[in-house]
Amino acid sequence: QKTRAEWIRLSDEMLSARLGRDTVVLALGGGVTGDLAGFVAATYMRGLPLVQIPTSLLAMVDSSVGGKTGVDTEAGKNLIGAFHPPVLVAADIDLLSTLPAEHLRAGLAEAVKHGAITDAGYLAEVESAASALLGGDAEALSRLVGRSVQIKADIVSRDPREGGLRKVLNFGHTLGHALETLSGYELLHGEAISIGMVLEARLGEAIGVTRSGSADRLAAVLNTIGLPVKPSGSHSPDEVIAATMLDKKGREGRVEYALISEIGHAAQPTTPSADQVREVLEGAR
Known part of the structure; x- marks a missing residue:
């Protein structure tokens, strides 16, 4: 889930691993993964390069392109987030064969x-x-x-x-x-x-x-x-x-x-x- 709790967990794990500003964040998954990983990339040490590898059709045609990142709350979708365009988007159509x-x-x-x-x-x-x-x-x-x-x-x-x-x-x-x-x-x-x-x-x-x-x-x-x-x-x-x-x-x-x-x-x-x-x-x- 793309929640504030997950954003904190991932950020803390990156800090524990002592990852620096030479780190590249890879978002491998659908729109939820892309939005969450993108928000981590946007905020960790004030911004890391982001690579989007969308695995869902929705992410390929829309959410991986454009740089919107964020998390959901009970109040609404993406009310906490940032603009952080990826440096690369790699969409492999073969991955769509795994989708329901x-x-x-x-x-x-x-x-x-x-x-x-x-x-x-x-x-x-x-x-x-x-x-x-x-x-x-x-x-x-x-x-x-x-x-x-x-x-x-x-x-x-x-x-x-x-x-x-x-x-x-x-x-x-x-x-x-x-x-x-x-x-x-x-x-x-x-x-x-x-x-x-x-x-x-x-x-x-x-x-x-x-x-x-x-x-x-x-x-x-x-x-x-x-x-x-x-x-x-x-x-x-x-x-x-x-x-x-x-x-x-x-x-x-x-x-x-x-x-x-x-x-x-x-x-x-x-x-x-x-x-x-x-x-x-x-x-x-």
């Missing part, structure tokens, strides 16, 4: 997001290749990882510390992170983001930011992959809204949402009212 099907599906959620915010054609490619991707087709997976990394790296290179443009990568993550936190992290990250994207597209439609039909289009693609598109109903809309209030994107008591204007195009960040969010959540129950 649900983790492949979860990884595809981030690829769907990349298409939703930048490239409708890529979204269509993910949809048409879903069967091959879930079947472990190495060529299809290699194309997917390459394209998603290209999209994310292009955005991150122009806005490494999320001052503006990079915020588009948060589409689906405001409500998605809230649902993930409320589930006690039983929801896989990709599953939570899948639900979050559909809800936030419906929110965008409701407030006139997103073209009508975009949410249904996203839901259709995510259904094809086998990902959830509605919250379980275990938590009330007010509980979900409360969970968003600690979101890192909050400004002056309002929560900022990264929405899309239509499939393939991101919109300017917006801060809808709690009543507008509540109405969408009520409609999804």
